[in-house]
Amino acid sequence: MMSKIWRNGGFRGFLVAALLLLFQGTAFSAYPVHEETLENGLKVLILENRKASTATFQVWYRVGGVDDPLGRSGISHLLEHMMFKGTEKHGPKTFSQTIKRAGGIDNAFTSKDYTGYFQLMSADRIPISMELESDRMTNLLLIESEVMSERDVVKEERRLRYEDDPQSLVYEEVMAAAFKTHPYHRPVIGWMSDLNSIVPEDLVEHYRTFYTPNNAVIIVVGDVDPEATMKQVRTWFGGLPPGPPLRKAELEEGPQYGERRVTVRKEAQLPYVLTVFKTPALPDRDGYALDVLSSILSEGRTSRLYKALVHEKKVALSAWAGYDGLSNGPGLFYLGGTAALGKTAPELENSLLEEVERIKQTPPSEREIQKAKNQVEAGFIMEQDSIYMQAKTIGAFEMAGGWRLVDQYVDGIRAVTAEDVNRVAQEYLQDNRKTTGILIPQKESEESL
Amino acid sequence: MSTLSGKNYPAWAAYLALALCLTAWPAAAGTDQARIAEREVLSNGLVLLHSEKRVLPIVKISMGIYAGQTEETAELAGLSSLTAALIKEGTVSRTADEINESIEFVGGGLSAGGGGEYTTISLSVLSKDLELGFELMSDILMNPTFPEEEIARKRAQFKSSIARQKEDPGSIAEKAFNQELYGNHPFAWPPEGTEESLDRITRAEIVEFHGKFYRPNRSWMAVVGDVSRDEVVALVDRFMKDWEPGEPARDLSVPLGFPDSRKVIPIDKKITQANIVLGHPGVHRSHPDYYAVMVMNYILGGGGFASRLMDSVRDDMGLVYDIRSSFDPHKTIGAFKIVFQTKNESASTAMNQVLHEMERIRSEKVTAQELADAKAYITGSLPLRMDSNGKVAGLLASVEYFGLGMNYLEDYLEAVQGITEDDVLRVAREYLDPDHFILVAVGDQDTITLE
Numbered sequence: 026m027m028s029k030i031w032r033n034g035g036f037r038g039f040l041v042a043a044l045l046l047l048f049q050g051t052a053f054s055a056y057p058v059h060e061e062t063l064e065n066g067l068k069v070l071i072l073e074n075r076k077a078s079t080a081t082f083q084v085w086y087r088v089g090g091v092d093d094p095l096g097r098s099g100i101s102h103l104l105e106h107m108m109f110k111g112t113e114k115h116g117p118k119t120f121s122q123t124i125k126r127a128g129g130i131d132n133a134f135t136s137k138d139y140t141g142y143f144q145l146m147s148a149d150r151i152p153i154s155m156e157l158e159s160d161r162m163t164n165l166l167l168i169e170s171e172v173m174s175e176r177d178v179v180k181e182e183r184r185l186r187y188e189d190d191p192q193s194l195v196y197e198e199v200m201a202a203a204f205k206t207h208p209y210h211r212p213v214i215g216w217m218s219d220l221n222s223i224v225p226e227d228l229v230e231h232y233r234t235f236y237t238p239n240n241a242v243i244i245v246v247g248d249v250d251p252e253a254t255m256k257q258v259r260t261w262f263g264g265l266p267p268g269p270p271l272r273k274a275e276l277e278e279g280p281q282y283g284e285r286r287v288t289v290r291k292e293a294q295l296p297y298v299l300t301v302f303k304t305p306a307l308p309d310r311d312g313y314a315l316d317v318l319s320s321i322l323s324e325g326r327t328s329r330l331y332k333a334l335v336h337e338k339k340v341a342l343s344a345w346a347g348y349d350g351l352s353n354g355p356g357l358f359y360l361g362g363t364a365a366l367g368k369t370a371p372e373l374e375n376s377l378l379e380e381v382e383r384i385k386q387t388p389p390s391e392r393e394i395q396k397a398k399n400q401v402e403a404g405f406i407m408e409q410d411s412i413y414m415q416a417k418t419i420g421a422f423e424m425a426g427g428w429r430l431v432d433q434y435v436d437g438i439r440a441v442t443a444e445d446v447n448r449v450a451q452e453y454l455q456d457n458r459k460t461t462g463i464l465i466p467q468k469e470s471e472e473s474l
Numbered sequence: 475m476s477t478l479s480g481k482n483y484p485a486w487a488a489y490l491a492l493a494l495c496l497t498a499w500p501a502a503a504g505t506d507q508a509r510i511a512e513r514e515v516l517s518n519g520l521v522l523l524h525s526e527k528r529v530l531p532i533v534k535i536s537m538g539i540y541a542g543q544t545e546e547t548a549e550l551a552g553l554s555s556l557t558a559a560l561i562k563e564g565t566v567s568r569t570a571d572e573i574n575e576s577i578e579f580v581g582g583g584l585s586a587g588g589g590g591e592y593t594t595i596s597l598s599v600l601s602k603d604l605e606l607g608f609e610l611m612s613d614i615l616m617n618p619t620f621p622e623e624e625i626a627r628k629r630a631q632f633k634s635s636i637a638r639q640k641e642d643p644g645s646i647a648e649k650a651f652n653q654e655l656y657g658n659h660p661f662a663w664p665p666e667g668t669e670e671s672l673d674r675i676t677r678a679e680i681v682e683f684h685g686k687f688y689r690p691n692r693s694w695m696a697v698v699g700d701v702s703r704d705e706v707v708a709l710v711d712r713f714m715k716d717w718e719p720g721e722p723a724r725d726l727s728v729p730l731g732f733p734d735s736r737k738v739i740p741i742d743k744k745i746t747q748a749n750i751v752l753g754h755p756g757v758h759r760s761h762p763d764y765y766a767v768m769v770m771n772y773i774l775g776g777g778g779f780a781s782r783l784m785d786s787v788r789d790d791m792g793l794v795y796d797i798r799s800s801f802d803p804h805k806t807i808g809a810f811k812i813v814f815q816t817k818n819e820s821a822s823t824a825m826n827q828v829l830h831e832m833e834r835i836r837s838e839k840v841t842a843q844e845l846a847d848a849k850a851y852i853t854g855s856l857p858l859r860m861d862s863n864g865k866v867a868g869l870l871a872s873v874e875y876f877g878l879g880m881n882y883l884e885d886y887l888e889a890v891q892g893i894t895e896d897d898v899l900r901v902a903r904e905y906l907d908p909d910h911f912i913l914v915a916v917g918d919q920d921t922i923t924l925e
Binding site: 075076077078079109117118120121122125126127128129130145146147173174175176177178179180181182184185188189190191192292293294295324325326327335336339342363365366392395396399400401402403404406407409410411412 | 642862
């Protein structure tokens with residue numbers, strides 16, 4: 026997942042947003058999320074935010090790319106597309122049309138760990154979402170002709186996002202090399218050959234297994250009353266039968282014995298470098314220090330990578346770092362950049378590594394640490410401007426181990442010292458955790474050879 | 475989006491498409507809340523728009539300045555963007571580092587962007603840091619020094635960005651389309667200029683561009699959030715008191731011509747998809763037909779999954795992941811276009827379907843249901859477009875630029891609700907031309923067959 030975010034160098038922004046908006050103004054205690062679990066196992070999380078008359082209704086399922094069977098990569102994402110193809114009661118093509126008629130917008134997303142559906146609209150129209158979402162949680166039609174047509178749509182999506190985008194191809198290659206036994210090896214959108222082999226029966230099986238009330242979480246944020254909303258949720262979802270408990274395999278990635286490297290030669294203009302290091306995920310204590318580390322390296326014009334690589338050496342058009350700690354599998358620390366015109370991939374990579382060495386050798390200054398913490402706190406307040414981001418934050422934390430983790434998060438960030446940052450850089454930014462991908466631009470004629 | 479995005483085009487796309495049409499409505503539409511902000515013209519000519527919102531301790535400022543691409547010449551394309559990118563790179567009293575360190579240390583944001591119809595300045599701060607942010611913003615507006623070294627650096631960065639865009643087939647197609655459509659108008663060239671034009675721009679021209687156009691009587695400032703009108707005026711008095719008015723803004727109106735026939739521009743690139751942009755001149759924002767055109771476009775291809783293009787080319791035929799049509803309105807001109815991507819070998823089939831839909835909406839009335847649905851969305855989604863301080867500030871800046879007035883929300887609702895099936899048919903016939911358009915196709919020309 027995360028492809029969009031880290032490519033823009035803004036991954037850290039997500040995590041910061043993720044954290045911060047869960048806290049109200051002054052005190053760092055978690056937002057008053059109303060939590061309740063129905064008898065059928067459906068968990069409901071509601072957060073009141075009355076600053077405008079809108080609300081978002083979201084359903085998150087604990088199924089993502091990691092759950093795609095062997096040879097069927099991309100099936101969780103294809104199923105997400107099929108969720109808009111109708112039920113007996115609400116025919117094909119009607120879902121989004123109904124939401125739009127109500128003045129709302131809707132969409133969905135699939136990651137390596139989860140799949141989410143959301144609507145945003147005037148708060149008083151949220152029951153329309155509930156009716157539609159409860160219906161498609163159990164009554165989805167998976168008609169063969171629709172499946173085959175939507176499979177074609179996803180193949181176009183794959184061409185658009187990956188095959189014709191050389192930097193995205195590097196990401197796909199790096200993840201495939203970094204993970205051998207863990208399913209993070211495979212792209213969420215699926216390999217083209219796997220997409221070609223998915224048939225409707227596979228989707229029916231996947232849907233029956235994972236789309237159950239006990240494998241889902243409802244999240245509501247906005248101009249709503251928690252009690253009244255719970256009553257509506259019980260009306261629409263309380264009667265749905267639970268599925269059998271899911272037994273998910275324990276997934277682990279085996280040891281790595283040195284740096285792994287992959288090369289992509291494609292028609293392109295500028296060299297590009299992407300390095301990932303396998304790290305712990307939150308709530309491991311070191312995650313907080315890794316997050317502050319990414320901020321010091323990458324947040325803003327005064328960050329180390331911007332100043333050194335973009336401004337002073339002029340070796341990069343962009344350079345960034347990011348920590349993805351909200352993960353069911355291993356966490357990842359990203360480091361990368363696009364070379365400036367006329368600069369080579371080795372020049373760029375060496376400059377990136379110099380900055381890593383520098384922070385491994387000497388702890389950052391107190392001011393850098395304080396700036397990172399200030400940015401976290403300000404970002405937290407700013408993000409409360411968006412109910413959509415608040416809901417996504419609650420969801421991302423919930424999927425990664427529980428929404429209450431946000432409490433620990435702010436304390437965790439506040440406790441980070443310069444020595445912690447120095448130590449985690451030494452411990453995790455090293456060869457046995459490292460996979461590097463390099464894009465070497467080819468002229469058109471070279472590529473076709 | 476943090477994730478591989480879903481069934482839809484990039485999230486928010488439909489939403490943004492409409493936001494571009496400057497549609498908005500307050501939560502309490504139709505009540506005395508309908509006025510979207512207080513507007514006044516200060517003594518130096520600066521237009522101030524203010525909306526107080528005290529729920530969160532934040533302030534968002536969105537400024538517009540008549541210093542866009544429309545003030546450039548083709549020779550010096552990129553001058554507006556380069557100037558905007560440089561105002562943060564040092565002032566009479568502060569180095570670039572001091573400016574950036576001050577704002578970033580408190581977790582705020584200050585940015586400037588040129589190109590397009592006007593230059594924008596954005597400030598985002600916690601209300602406790604408003605004074606600091608406002609002082610920095612005033613300083614970069616009024617006192618930039620444009621050091622030669624920084625100019626060279628930015629010029630090189632712009633050139634790298636131009637190279638990077640050549641990796642993106644969508645942006646290649648867009649540039650070729652704009653060049654053909656806009657002809658002699660400044661929108662014909664990319665906002666960041668070209669390798670050649672960037673080399674021609676000297677420091678003297680940047681200094682002159684800034685001195686001439688960054689003036690209060692060519693500027694408007696929308697302030698939204700945890701601050702009163704009097705506090706804002708006090709800040710202006712304190713930090714902008716030496717900002718002198720200059721030449722007033724002028725209207726730039728260059729009519730656009732339709733091509734004589736269908737003009738096809740093939741661009742060869744060995745990729746898997748054909749990236750298509752098809753279009754012709756559209757309507758400008760103040761045109762009386764603007765709202766009818768907006769409703770018609772929603773039904774044709776602006777309404778996401780509620781639109782005919784998405785319904786047929788994606789849902790029925792499985793040929794695209796995303797397809798959309800838009801009427802991009804500018805102040806005195808406008809553009810219509812349809813954009814999609816499909817595997818090279820499907821380009822012709824998809825094109826034929828697109829042309830069929832253009833013909834269909836011109837030859838028969840839309841259904842009553844389609845019209846009702848379009849109006850329900852366009853009016854019903856208004857609260858969503860004003861539910862954050864950032865959105866309101868951006869909206870106010872646009873409303874001011876287009877001269878829509880502080881009651882524009884009411885005017886807007888009235889205009890949309892009055893549109894009939896006959897209006898839609900009439901504007902489809904008047905503003906869609908399936909025989910005279912520009913078609914850019916970036917992709918593998920050995921496989922793409924377009925007749």
